[in-house]
Amino acid sequence: MGPSSRREFLLAAGRLAAGVGLVSVVGVEPARATPAAMEEAIRKVVGSSRVNPGRVKIDLPPLSENGNAVPLAISVDSPMTEADHVRAIHVFTEKNPQPNVVSFHLGPRAGRASVATRIRLADTQTVTAISELSDGSFWSASADVVVTLAACAEDP
Amino acid sequence: MASALINVPERARRGEIIEIKTLVSHPMETGYRRSQLGTPIPRDIIRQFVCSYNGVEVFRAELHPAIAANPFIAFSTVATESGTIAFQWTGDNGFAVMESASIAVD
Numbered sequence A: 001m002g003p004s005s006r007r008e009f010l011l012a013a014g015r016l017a018a019g020v021g022l023v024s025v026v027g028v029e030p031a032r033a034t035p036a037a038m039e040e041a042i043r044k045v046v047g048s049s050r051v052n053p054g055r056v057k058i059d060l061p062p063l064s065e066n067g068n069a070v071p072l073a074i075s076v077d078s079p080m081t082e083a084d085h086v087r088a089i090h091v092f093t094e095k096n097p098q099p100n101v102v103s104f105h106l107g108p109r110a111g112r113a114s115v116a117t118r119i120r121l122a123d124t125q126t127v128t129a130i131s132e133l134s135d136g137s138f139w140s141a142s143a144d145v146v147v148t149l150a151a152c153a154e155d156p
Numbered sequence B: 001m002a003s004a005l006i007n008v009p010e011r012a013r014r015g016e017i018i019e020i021k022t023l024v025s026h027p028m029e030t031g032y033r034r035s036q037l038g039t040p041i042p043r044d045i046i047r048q049f050v051c052s053y054n055g056v057e058v059f060r061a062e063l064h065p066a067i068a069a070n071p072f073i074a075f076s077t078v079a080t081e082s083g084t085i086a087f088q089w090t091g092d093n094g095f096a097v098m099e100s101a102s103i104a105v106d
Helices: A003-026 A036-046
Strands: A051-053 A056-059 A063-066 A070-076 A086-093 A100-105 A114-119 A125-133 A138-149 B004-007 B017-024 B046-053 B056-063 B072-078 B083-091 B095-105
Touching: A036 A086, A036 A125, A056 A125, A056 A138, A070 A086, A070 A125, A070 A138, A086 A114, A100 A114, B004 B083, B004 B095, B017 B046, B017 B083, B017 B095, B046 B072, B056 B072
Parallel strands: A051 A138, A063 A138
Antiparallel strands: A056 A070, A070 A114, A086 A100, A086 A125, A100 B056, A114 B072, A125 A138, B004 B017, B017 B072, B046 B056, B046 B083, B083 B095
16 A cells, blocks of 8 residues: 555545544434434434433432332433423333333423432343423433343343 | 322422422333243333322323332422322323322421
């Protein structure tokens, strides 16, 4: 490979990397590769809107011994006023039989955008929470959890 | 059969954000499991939870099979006035449970 062709190759590779970066920014967040079913379920909720990373905080244990009941708490950074509040929080998983986990519908009367529940996890996977704000924007966060005893594997 | 546990403060100051915790007894059968004979166990879950404050809906949740048995839901609301906070769970096979708590706001 001559010096000129190597330069061309590097330039092409750079352009390709930039292109990929651009696509992943424009594409569906979270940026990691999520199984198609979860992406479809998210699309059903957000429509054609862009999902921004941030403002959402997921509290999930990094290691769970029992997938039948994993404590999950979600809070969203929002003043929760009439003009600016969280309308809904949706939770999705990528490896459960169904991608949907739960949808919470809140309003300014919640005072604080903070909810908690217990979920089932069929496998070690990523849990994604998407928050819908009153201005129509969507914000998301993801958390990885390692599950040693999967839900559904045996009787709870 | 079905019973619910709720935790609502008895008294609160006006405008205070109170935390509400709820727990309801339900197996949340996913519909993906099989019995020992190999026949699928039909789905039996709670699909919706609604909380109303003096008749006005303040919080709602749609549940799916991925919610653990005996669903626990915690959320918050602003104590606006004295009255009743009502909770309603509805689900498959005509499951319906109502529970309420009174709150004094001063």
